[in-house]
Amino acid sequence: MEITVVFLLGFIFAFLGVIPPGLLNMTAAKISLKEGHVRGIMFSIGACIVVLGQTYIASIFASYLSIHPEVVDVLRRVAVVIFILITIYFLFIAKSKEPKEVKLQKRSKHSRFFQGVLMSALNVFPIPYQAYMTISLASLGWITFEKISVISYVAGAVMGSFATLYLYIFFFDKIKSKALTSQKNMNRLIGGITAIMSIVTIIGIIKGS
Secondary structure: OOHHHHHHHHHHHHHHOOOOOOHHHHHHHHHHHHHHHHHHHHHHHHHHHHHHHHHHHHHHHHHHHOOOOOHHHHHHHHHHHHHHHHHHHHHOOOOOOOOOOOOOOOOOOHHHHHHHHHHHHOOOOHHHHHHHHHHHHHHHOOOOOOHHHHHHHHHHHHHHHHHHHHHHHHHHHHHHHHHHHHHHHHHHHHHHHHHHHHHHHHHHHHHHH
16 A cells, blocks of 8 residues: 555544544633644644554554454453443534633644643553554555554654644634534544444444454
8 A cells, every 4th residue: 555545544544533522622722722833833732743643552552453363352342332432422412512612721833732742642642543443454465564654654743743733723713603623523423434334334343254
């Protein structure tokens, strides 16, 4: 698989993983609104440096799983259950509550950078998420665990995460009142994504059995 395609895969799946309103992107948006775009970008750069490490760790974990198919089989079945539960929750149970206001204190650009590093480090979700996505893409033959392929995927994931944060930083003030960013529609988006992932995972289990 060409490294450009691998880069785009990393970009797309990281973008989808970060786009739902969460602590990182909402904090980046609030910093930008209150203190300017530069500090928001510094926060985002700090967060994305951690994403780089997390995605690389996830690729190593996925590489281990690739030579232990019995473990992958168990994880896929567990993932299906989790994805189905998440889909049900976001489509039928989750309430349309607006994200909580993030309280910010005035800080320097460098402190915002380290704040991004810290907050991103506390968010460990990207590791299992990227490990699952990587092993799934590898099983489809779309990526390999060769060094150049891993580097391309990690670079794409970092850029995809930064692109999402950048989107929140520069356009949040303009789109925050639009239907696109309403919690109800974001719940539907997350539920739709997990529903698709559930179907893809089930198909992979059936093909592998």
